[in-house]
Amino acid sequence: MRSKRLLGFRRRSRVGVNVVMVLIVLLLIMPLWYVLNNAFKVEKEILRRPLVLLPSAATLDSVIRSFKAMKYPRVFMNSAIVFALSCALLISAGSLAAFGIAMAKSKLLNAVYVVLVAMITLPFQLAMVPLIFLLKGLRLMNSYLGTSLVYSGWFLPFVVFLYTGFIRTVPKELEEAGRVDGCGLFRSYRSIYIPLLKSITGTVLILRGVPIWNDLLVPIITISRATMSTLPLKLYSFIASSGSSATRWNLVFGSTFIVSVPILLVFLFLQRYFVRGVVAGAIKG
Amino acid sequence: MGLAGLSQVQRRQLVCFLFTLPALAIVFVFFLFPMLRALLFSFTNWDGIARTYRWIGLKNFQTVVSDSSFKQIVFNTLYLTIIYVPVLNVVALLLAVGVYNAGKAGNVYKAMLFFPNLLSMTVIGLIWNIIYRYNGLFNQFLKIVGLKVLVQDWLGQVNTVLPAMSVTIIWFAVGYYLLIYLAGLNTVPVEIYESAEVEGVSGWQKLVRITIPLIAPSITINAVLSTIGIVTLFDLPFVLTRGGPGFKSQTIAMHVYAYAFQQLRTSYALALAVILGAFAILITALQLRFLRRREEVIL
Amino acid sequence: MNKRIVLFLALFLVIGLAGVTAQKITLTCVMMAGDIPEETQAFLDQFSKENPDIKIDFTNVAQDLEAYLQPKAASGEMPDFISVNGGSFGADLVDRGILIDLKGTFAAKNTVDAVKPQFTSPKGKLFGIAGGVSTSLIYYQVQAFKDLGLTPPENWEDFLVLCEKIKKAGKTAILITPGDGTMSNTLWSHGFANNVVAKYPDYVKRFREGTMPLDTLEFADVYAKGKLLFDKGYTQPGAVSTTYMEGNQMYIQGQSVQHFAGSWLAGSLLKTDFETGVYMPPWNAKGKTKIPIVATETGWGVSEGPHKKQAIMLLDWINGKGFHFYQNARGNIPHVKDPMGPVMLDDRIKTYLDKLYSYKQTAGLWFEYIPAETMMLTFQLYQEVLTAQKTPREAAAAFDKAARAAVKK
Numbered sequence: 001m002r003s004k005r006l007l008g009f010r011r012r013s014r015v016g017v018n019v020v021m022v023l024i025v026l027l028l029i030m031p032l033w034y035v036l037n038n039a040f041k042v043e044k045e046i047l048r049r050p051l052v053l054l055p056s057a058a059t060l061d062s063v064i065r066s067f068k069a070m071k072y073p074r075v076f077m078n079s080a081i082v083f084a085l086s087c088a089l090l091i092s093a094g095s096l097a098a099f100g101i102a103m104a105k106s107k108l109l110n111a112v113y114v115v116l117v118a119m120i121t122l123p124f125q126l127a128m129v130p131l132i133f134l135l136k137g138l139r140l141m142n143s144y145l146g147t148s149l150v151y152s153g154w155f156l157p158f159v160v161f162l163y164t165g166f167i168r169t170v171p172k173e174l175e176e177a178g179r180v181d182g183c184g185l186f187r188s189y190r191s192i193y194i195p196l197l198k199s200i201t202g203t204v205l206i207l208r209g210v211p212i213w214n215d216l217l218v219p220i221i222t223i224s225r226a227t228m229s230t231l232p233l234k235l236y237s238f239i240a241s242s243g244s245s246a247t248r249w250n251l252v253f254g255s256t257f258i259v260s261v262p263i264l265l266v267f268l269f270l271q272r273y274f275v276r277g278v279v280a281g282a283i284k285g
Numbered sequence: 286m287g288l289a290g291l292s293q294v295q296r297r298q299l300v301c302f303l304f305t306l307p308a309l310a311i312v313f314v315f316f317l318f319p320m321l322r323a324l325l326f327s328f329t330n331w332d333g334i335a336r337t338y339r340w341i342g343l344k345n346f347q348t349v350v351s352d353s354s355f356k357q358i359v360f361n362t363l364y365l366t367i368i369y370v371p372v373l374n375v376v377a378l379l380l381a382v383g384v385y386n387a388g389k390a391g392n393v394y395k396a397m398l399f400f401p402n403l404l405s406m407t408v409i410g411l412i413w414n415i416i417y418r419y420n421g422l423f424n425q426f427l428k429i430v431g432l433k434v435l436v437q438d439w440l441g442q443v444n445t446v447l448p449a450m451s452v453t454i455i456w457f458a459v460g461y462y463l464l465i466y467l468a469g470l471n472t473v474p475v476e477i478y479e480s481a482e483v484e485g486v487s488g489w490q491k492l493v494r495i496t497i498p499l500i501a502p503s504i505t506i507n508a509v510l511s512t513i514g515i516v517t518l519f520d521l522p523f524v525l526t527r528g529g530p531g532f533k534s535q536t537i538a539m540h541v542y543a544y545a546f547q548q549l550r551t552s553y554a555l556a557l558a559v560i561l562g563a564f565a566i567l568i569t570a571l572q573l574r575f576l577r578r579r580e581e582v583i584l
Numbered sequence: 585m586n587k588r589i590v591l592f593l594a595l596f597l598v599i600g601l602a603g604v605t606a607q608k609i610t611l612t613c614v615m616m617a618g619d620i621p622e623e624t625q626a627f628l629d630q631f632s633k634e635n636p637d638i639k640i641d642f643t644n645v646a647q648d649l650e651a652y653l654q655p656k657a658a659s660g661e662m663p664d665f666i667s668v669n670g671g672s673f674g675a676d677l678v679d680r681g682i683l684i685d686l687k688g689t690f691a692a693k694n695t696v697d698a699v700k701p702q703f704t705s706p707k708g709k710l711f712g713i714a715g716g717v718s719t720s721l722i723y724y725q726v727q728a729f730k731d732l733g734l735t736p737p738e739n740w741e742d743f744l745v746l747c748e749k750i751k752k753a754g755k756t757a758i759l760i761t762p763g764d765g766t767m768s769n770t771l772w773s774h775g776f777a778n779n780v781v782a783k784y785p786d787y788v789k790r791f792r793e794g795t796m797p798l799d800t801l802e803f804a805d806v807y808a809k810g811k812l813l814f815d816k817g818y819t820q821p822g823a824v825s826t827t828y829m830e831g832n833q834m835y836i837q838g839q840s841v842q843h844f845a846g847s848w849l850a851g852s853l854l855k856t857d858f859e860t861g862v863y864m865p866p867w868n869a870k871g872k873t874k875i876p877i878v879a880t881e882t883g884w885g886v887s888e889g890p891h892k893k894q895a896i897m898l899l900d901w902i903n904g905k906g907f908h909f910y911q912n913a914r915g916n917i918p919h920v921k922d923p924m925g926p927v928m929l930d931d932r933i934k935t936y937l938d939k940l941y942s943y944k945q946t947a948g949l950w951f952e953y954i955p956a957e958t959m960m961l962t963f964q965l966y967q968e969v970l971t972a973q974k975t976p977r978e979a980a981a982a983f984d985k986a987a988r989a990a991v992k993k
Contacts, residue, residue, distance in 0.1 A: 013386075014386060014387065014388055017383055017386045017387050018387050018388070018390055020383060021380075021383045021384065021387050021390070021394050022394075024380065024383070024398075025394050025397050025398060028397070028398060028400075028401065028456065028459075029397055029400065031401075031412050031413070031416060031422075031456075032400060032401070032404075032412075034412070034415075034416075034422065035408075035412055065622075069621060069622055069625070084593045084594075087593060088593055089311065092307075093307040093308040093311060094308055096304045096305070096307060096308065097304060097305040097306075097307070097308035097309065099301075099304055100300075100301035100302060100303070100304030100305040101301070101305060103297070103301050104297070104298050104301035104302070105298075106298050106301065106302070108302075109298075109301060109302065109305065112305065112309070116309075116312065118566075119312065119316065119317065120513065121509075121513055121565050121566055121569040122316075122320065122562055122565065122566070123513075123516065123517040123538060123558070123561050123562055123565050124517060125517065125519070125538050125541040125542070125558045125561055125562075126319075126320045126323050126324075126558040126559065126561065126562045127315075127316055127319035127320045127323060128319075128323075128541070128542075128545070128558070129319075129323060129545055129551055129554055129555060129558070130318075130319035130320075130322040130323050130326070131315070131319045132655055132658070132659050133658075133659060134314075134315070134318075134319055135659075136659040136660065136661065141659065141661055142661070149311060149314075149315050150315055152311045152312075152315065153311050153312050153314065153315025153316035153317075154315075154316055156308050156311060156312045156316075157312060157316075160308060189304075207461075210402065210403060213405075214403070214404065214405035214406065215405075215520075216405065216406055216407055216520045216523075216524075217519055217520060221655060224612070224614070224643070224656050224661050224663060225612050225641055225643070225663075226612070226613075226641045226642055226643035227610075227641045229643065231405070232405040232406070232407050235405065235407045235408065236407045236524070237643065237644045237645060238621070238644075249833075252411065256408050256411060256412070259405060259408060260403065260404050260405070260408055263403045263404075264400065264403055267396075267399070267400075267403055268396070353982055417825075418822060418825070418826075418830065419820075419821050419822020419825075419826075420822070437822075438821065438822035438823070438824055438825055439825075440824075440825040441762075441763070441822055441823065441824025441825030441826075441967075441971070442824065442971065443971045443972075443973060526825070527763075527764060528964070529763070529824075529825070529964065529967045530762075530824050530825070530967035530968065530970065530971045530973075531964050531965070531967040531968030531971065531973050531974070532964065532968070533971070533973070543960065545655075546648075546651040546652075546654050546655060547648065547650075547651045547957075547959070547960045548957045548960070549654055549956060549957055550957070551658075
């Protein structure tokens with residue numbers, strides 16, 4: 001954000017705004033700091049002084065034990081594959097469909113678009129039970145593809161909505177120019193639009209990718225094998241665990257930490273692309 | 286023009302249609318079709334396992350609606366919708382204004398406010414369960430700032446469990462909606478504010494009279510999205526309170542799961558899911574009508 | 585940048601696919617490893633060590649075992665080896681051929697007969713091997729009792745007097761865990777045993793047939809007793825939302841004089857810094873004989889499927905050569921005739937057991953006899969009673985309705 005726009009406030013009160021914002025942000029972040037902190041504490045410290053925020057006895061033990069007990073590498077891989085596959089499907093099918101809808105001057109396709117967008121309001125619970133049987137019938141239970149298809153079916157309406165809004169804001173001249181040069185529609189899609197979609201794709205990855213990575217409901221119903229478990233599912237079986245001995249606390253915090261860190265890092269990497277995309281597309285929908 | 290021109294248009298439309306096919310196919314097979322089946326089966330007595338079933342009309346719906354917990358879960362869902370959506374949006378908007386005005390540091394605030402949104406609901410449920418415990422962070426904090434009289438069992442009392450849960454949800458979601466509001470704020474031309482400043486309009490009035498009307502589309506989107514989000518909320522109450530105490534924090538979405546996997550009553554689960562779907566559509570439609578009309582008036 | 589996104593995603597895919605492997609027999613194993621997930625993994629690894637061509641894919645389900653397994657059963661995706669509780673859920677599965685009959689296995693032969701009925705279906709099939717003998721009891725701080733001049737009470741009235749004395753001394757008298765279903769193991773089951781089983785000794789049969797009268801004063805009192813403890817302030821602050829883990833933690837930290845918990849926790853609860861004793865929960869009225877709980881612990885079952893032979897091998901091992909790995913980790917009461925290894929059992933528990941086995945009439949734990957569909961209700965209704973959303977009688981009526989509806993299916 002390079003603009004110096006102020007919303008009309010004078011520069012003096014910018015300090016005031018910053019003070020308030022810092023306070024609010026600190027308050028908001030506190031629970032996270034609590035976890036970060038306790039993930040590196042010796043177990044006894046967690047119990048004895050759970051609310052002391054500065055680790056007087058730091059250790060990597062909790063994190064390492066959680067890592068092993070959760071079988072982290074495999075579970076991470078599962079989450080990664082489901083994430084990648086779902087995003088790939090959403091981005092490719094979604095942008096293609098949005099392109100088709102935006103480019104066609106067809107009443108039919110517009111009607112299809114309206115129906116598709118309406119589906120954003122439908123709750124997943126409605127499809128939940130029959131989906132189990134569908135997946136079983138297609139032999140897609142406990143599979144990366146099956147889980148990814150469920151996510152795709154669920155989130156494509158929203159993704160198409162985002163892409164369509166964005167594509168509609170692209171000046172028609174661009175496309176006309178391409179046509180004059182003899183580009184077929186698909187060529188036009190590939191060479192002109194795809195490069196333009198970078199920013200909105202970043203938006204899609206954050207708005208839908210993050211919920212997919214963190215989702216609990218779908219894995220609960222599509223995955224029954226431990227080797228196929230995703231991070232949220234694995235964490236759930238951990239924390240709901242009826243641990244009686246003091247050793248469980250460190251596993252709880254350690255595992256919470258290692259489950260949350262990857263996505264935080266990825267966000268920091270992708271976040272620059274986000275606002276640009278949202279500005280262009282989402283609001284005009 | 287002529288024949289050549291016509292078929293080119295038709296060819297174009299055909300190609301466009303083909304482009305939409307993969308997405309439509311996936312959505313139909315993995316979303317729409319199961320939903321239609323759910324709708325169909327909600328009128329039968331299929332229990333999820335047996336091979337045969339009978340049509341029984343509205344009996345499932347009757348049973349579900351007359352269940353003693355039904356009123357409570359509908360109330361809970363409504364409560365969350367009516368309280369959470371406005372509060373969330375007001376908070377998100379104010380924070381967006383704050384970030385907007387904070388200058389360069391705004392980017393940092395924006396990112397950090399979004400952090401909670403990056404966590405899995407299991408993580409959030411766990412953290413906040415620990416915070417809300419009687420000996421947890423929140424009560425400790427109250428004691429430190431001298432508000433010991435407010436110390437209570439936040440998640441175990443009937444009148445505090447829903448507000449407490451709402452705070453958690455807002456904590457989680459605010460960053461998300463803030464980003465959308467921020468984008469909306471960025472579309473407002475600076476000149477408008479500058480000329481308002483010249484005319485001596487106060488800060489508050491600028492917000493209410495100028496900003497809000499001009500970002501109406503963002504408000505609409507956020508209202509709809511946050512409503513859908515809260516209506517289908519499952520993960521958080523499931524992990525935070527397990528719907529308790531009793532059914533005081535049970536949402537409709539949770540109850541569908543309960544019917545299906547705890548009470549092993551597939552047909553009731555489907556009926557309730559249909560009710561949930563109808564509810565979601567109704568609320569969204571109402572919202573859109575209300576908000577779109579205001580948008581048109583303003584713009 | 586678009587290329588970078590693609591590369592990014594491709595990298596994920598490659599890393600992921602690189603991890604996919606091998607071709608041994610893999611047993612899918614879903615168990616309630618509760619307090620000992622690491623130790624459970626350890627002894628499963630031990631089995632794999634002794635049987636190198638069997639790999640075990642272990643998922644730990646912390647709660648709601650039946651809710652977890654139900655969709656798997658419905659779609660035919662049952663794990664090969666599962667934890668199973670005595671009761672109607674497993675009975676139903678074996679009669680439908682989803683679980684196999686375990687009569688004739690080594691494990692069955694090595695199990696004492698007393699723990700077989702709960703794992704036998706109406707059609708006479710043995711669907712599970714008990715994981716141990718279990719009961720719930722009251723753990724207490726020996727020193728605190730000495731300081732206040734208290735002795736373990738023998739009936740409900742004396743128990744209330746004791747709690748009052750502890751409360752007057754400014755301490756928490758007893759910990760309860762209504763935050764999750766674990767409270768059903770204690771308050772609910774003991775209430776039911778002493779109030780209802782006394783009147784209806786054929787309660788298991790009645791539940792199965794749907795002729796168990798529950799909209800009664802006796803059953804309402806099961807809930808009323810808990811409410812009384814709560815209202816009088818004998819329980820810990822914030823009791824309603826206290827969960828299993830929290831409750832155990834609180835006792836270990838000495839925040840309460842007594843803790844009502846299961847015998848399977850003896851492993852950790854008896855190792856407190858202070859001295860802990862145990863006694864039988866006196867939920868009986870003065871002058872009436874106690875009906876204590878003798879029940880089974882979550883056990884194991886084998887699904888019908890291509891890997892059942894290997895799963896039976898695992899079953900026989902856990903109940904035979906490998907038994908002591910399991911028992912030592914848990915410190916629970918053995919159910920086997922020949923433990924085939926060292927058994928770790930605290931002396932306090934041994935003494936308790938001697939007394940326990942001397943009772944002619946005992947009752948099981950809740951999950952062994954109530955319909956699967958009502959399992960969540962036991963503690964949800966309790967929460968409603970504690971928070972005054974329902975009276976004990978209303979709770980009893982609601983449960984009665986649900987129990988009857990479950991059978992009508």
